[in-house]
Amino acid sequence: MTEKDFLPNPYQNFPNKGKVSWKAPSNIALVKYWGKRPVQIPANPSISFTLDTCATTTSVSFEKKNESDGFSFDLLFEGRPKEDFKPKISTFFERIEAYLPFLKDYHFKIETSNSFPHSSGIASSASGMAALSLCLMDIERQLSPQMEDSYFTNKTSFLARLGSGSACRSIKGSLVEWGKHQHIPDSSDLYGIEYPFEVEKVFQTYHDTILLVHKGKKEVSSTVGHQLMHGHPYAESRFLQAGQNLDHLKPILASGDLEGFIKLVESEALTLHAMMMSSMPYFMLMKPDTLEIINKIWAYRQETKVPVCFTLDAGANVHMLYPDSAKDHALQFVQDELTAHCENGQYINDQVGKGAIKIND
């Protein structure tokens, strides 16, 4: 599919008003997206586990208005007006208007809330942009009732990508691939797809305990970090490596090879941060407690053979990944050794999820 396939045919219905609600999960990348070109085209393919507990719920109420007024929307975050989110939504609307030409026909009231604590340092852009895109596509489906489910899913992911790259991996579960890859049929730079190959059941119930090391605002945003991959001395080999890692992951996921999984996922996490540290200007998002946790995970795994491993997103928090069979040991380990390194002892137990759901009001 190309961008043009997402330009709609003339709408058949124009309801005067309505309301739709969706809950979209966060996701954690195993092979990382880091580097992009305009508009939101990834420099390399990536893959993520869709999460379950960490999610954004968004409702969009819409009411007909005069089209010539431009975009019009109110934004409420956790019940309160949130002015500082509005520019991001305005930019998003401008980017997607050609694909959703009804946007200027309605006034929208967008009400959104996260399942995770506001100040947890967890990026809400993936789940937030996914939930908003789902609501907007649900409205488009009311305007074009014969829309097919596959079109709905692909276009939702396509729109979410234009809001935040990783958001395109937050529509479906449980493993989503995004970015053109010569060995992955139907893969696309424009939207995420459900991973099309065999996945052993151990990976379908994997756990992710998110250790909240640092809850403040990041010094360098992902958007700036992506830009620093332009002219980065290691960029080309990194982009190549990401594609190769997707190839290597295929037999690992199919066979349930935990050792191979751990090696690949931890290497991807450290490579992501190595890219940050070797950018110009260079920066570092890991904190001393991030390293303490990583070292403790390595020591614990070596001593006990419990297959816990870690990955990182663009921040200081550590995602500790483990199979369901290791759950009791892993949670005990968190209690005994890791909470001391978390801000206010906070962490979130999450697991692989099945994707976004519609909420019926």
Ligand code: DP6
């Ligand atoms: C490190 O999707 O947050 O989490 O496209 O600029 O919104 P924008 O960036 P974003 O980048 C996520 C980067 C990452 C890796 C990943 O999720 O693949």
